[in-house]
Amino acid sequence: MSKKKKRIEYFAPYDHTGMAAHFEKMAAKGWLLCGMGSFTNTYTAIEPADMHFTVTYFSEADSTDRDTLSRYEEFLDMCTTAGWKLAAEKSVIQVFYSTAYNPQPLETDPVAQVMTVEKAMRSGGVAAWRASMFASFCYLTDVLWDLYDNPVRFFMAGNSWYSILPWLSTFLFLMLHIGVYNRWMKKAKSAAESGLSLPPTATNRPLNFITVIVFVLNIAVWTYTYGRLFVGILLGMTIIVFTAAVYISRYFKKSGTTSMENGFFTGAVMVVIMFGAMWAAGEYTNYTYGIQSIRSDKTPVKVQEYISPVTGKKREFYVYDDEIPLKIEDFDEIVYDDYSYEYSITENPFMTIIEISQDTVPTVKHRELYCEIVKTDSDHFYEKAVDNFTYSSYETESADLWGAVKADKFIYPRNFVYVLQYPGKVVRLSLINWEKLPTTAQRAVIVQKLAEI
Amino acid sequence: MPREKFQTLTEQMFYILMALKTECCGIDIMESIKKMTDCRVNVGPGTLYNLLEQFSEEGIIRLTKVEGKKRSYILTEKGAALLEKEFSRLQRQTEDYRRFFTGEC
Structure with a gap:
């Protein structure tokens, strides 16, 4: 062999x-x-x-x-x-x-060769580059707007500041590729018109090398940011959608449609397939409940099945046993011993986000605690964090009760949410399925615990 | 500014269309051009094939028969007119050259 x-x-x-x-x-x-x-x-x-x-x-x-x-x-x-x-x-x-x-x-014949290359690129490479550049531009704009408009939601959704890098680099490199191709094509046409051989294209080797590096880095960043499962699903969906697109396009081509009709129909079918693939991914991987529920850093200690009260379908609840700095038993007795304790810290150059949760299977109505803390030195991000945590229906709460600079609350039967502003720190504390408001003594314990975080 | 497609013909395009005055396939076209030009003009298979495709798309030539992998083409009326136009253009160029160098103008 x-x-x-x-x-x-x-x-x-x-x-x-x-x-x-x-x-x-x-x-x-x-x-x-x-x-x-x-x-x-x-x-x-x-x-x-x-x-x-x-x-x-x-x-x-x-x-x-x-x-x-x-x-x-x-x-x-x-x-x-x-x-x-x-x-x-x-x-x-x-x-x-x-x-x-x-x-x-x-x-x-240089003239014929230019026509051949242009035709081949129109049906292959350049069309795909333009579509990908447009897609990456749309996503990049959306991400940057989200990052500006609601950075807390952006980072709490599992994104990190470097998750924009794959889209940014993809956009820049595709733009560069298209620019270099257009420049070469212009030169090639001019050379062919003058009866000269086409200019060499070998000068693009450094760009090609960088493209490979960018591709590998993008996969690495995605994997690091979202976990292997997410990248696997994303790649799988991309392969399914693009393979389907090739066959659909060929089918429409054979049916004698114009290239514009072909592009429209293929695009429409691709969108349907993409949503279908997302739905299927949701059905089989709990994707609709947020891929973040399947943590890549830790294996759950237990998986509890339950029937979703919304869809009536079987779902899984993952029980974790993280050490958390503020828990219900710190200030009250608990009568339930199957809580899932989760603790996460997200750090980026703009802020640190700490998330604490002590919750139960959605169908079990026991007291739960959620605490989200944003620590930042920037006034802009501090304001954004307050905006993100506070809704118009929230009322002013006595800040002194919480030892805070400012406090807001949302009191709803059995659900109490407090947004507490400390210097350089914004806290949203949610007490769910709680029978009565926390007492002064309980608040004192919570304030003390929060001060240590 | 790039010229309009096939507004003028390159040497290779010109000879391919000439060869298609009678029905013939790709290999015959290459042989025929070699014979016509005493091997001065060589049309590469890549160029020939892509030009045949483009000529066919523009209605300059048409497919006449397919025998296995062999496909034969012939010049259409549009193609003949294009060839004639190119010939006139070249002729005018030659005449201009002659007039200029013999001092007739």
């Missing part, structure tokens, strides 16, 4: 001279290209040889249409007749090699 190796390599699809030069170098080192993936290329071991490589584009090479396939096969035959062998192919790209000293070029 011949020895093979896979290398992480990325080339922009139009970078034909860059690819050819790289594969020639690899052949001289004893590695012949035999397979191409999105971010990897596979090589097979050979005797080091001086080979010529050339890259061509057949814009419908990935079609399943019999007529197109037969045209593609004839095209490959003609290239073979001209003395070239197919090394590997990917989507609209074909890479040929020849061991002849001076093989007949496959592309002999």
